[in-house]
């Protein structure tokens with residue numbers, strides 16, 4: 001079976017505050033987009049993972065960990081061969097590794113006929129990482145808590161984006177970015193609620209709805225990001241916003257032609273992509289019949 005592991009962008013990302021357990025409470029409106037890795041899952045005697053398209057791949061590790069977690073939870077003794085073709089830039093704020101891990105859970109659940117419910121798959125996903133539960137279903141959702149509490153909202157139809165990932169090599173990026181946060185980076189979550197309301201009313205988003213609380217920290221942690229960001233805004237003549245903890249930045253595009261034109265312009269600055277919103281990451285699965293349950 002062949003699956004697409006869709007990337008996400010955080011249309012909003014607000015950090016509400018630091019918690020006693022070392023995590024941070026978030027409010028984020030997140031949406032799957034058409035930029036995707038491909039994951040082929042086949043029967044095999046042992047659990048094998050391999051990857052194309054990236055030299056050193058932290059995301060392979062998450063696929064292997066997801067597979068091992070499902071196998072140990074269900075007592076599965078059969079193996080599987082998992083072949084990942086990477087297209088989503090790694091550790092960029094686009095959720096590539098998390099999407100690969102969630103798709104591994106969903107795909108192996110189908111291959112092994114494990115009958116693990118969507119709610120239980122979502123709980124397993126949360127054990128692997130805070131933003132992995134979202135990718136079990138994808139689409140549009142408000143993430144709360146440390147990222148594992150999800151409220152589905154109506155997805156945006158056919159919104160195009162141009163995405164730029166500047167070259168970077170910051171190790172253990174997510175933890176670094178959280179550590180670099182200051183009290184002035186925290187906000188109430190109101191912008192996220194307002195943006196989610198726009199989707200609930202099935203209206204179009206505009207730039208006034210977009211925000212990211214990591215912006216100041218990302219500019220200080222990623223060398224050269226501020227200059228690249230300014231140059232992207234000059235070349236594409238529009239504001240860009242950070243996705244996740246960065247360093248990927250994105251802008252709204254009016255249609256596919258506009259997104260592609262801007263991506264071609266930005267290619268000199270890094271890895272540039274045109275992508276559109278994806279409403280249901282699992283539309284093609286038998287599993288899709290269950291998804292009306294919503295998140296637990």
Ligand code: C5P
Nearest residue numbers: 022023024129130131146147174175178
């Ligand atoms: O959950 P995950 O393993 O992806 O988180 C990686 C690190 O990012 C955590 O150890 C924590 O330091 C930080 N984090 C956080 N608040 C969140 C999510 C992650 O502080 N909501």
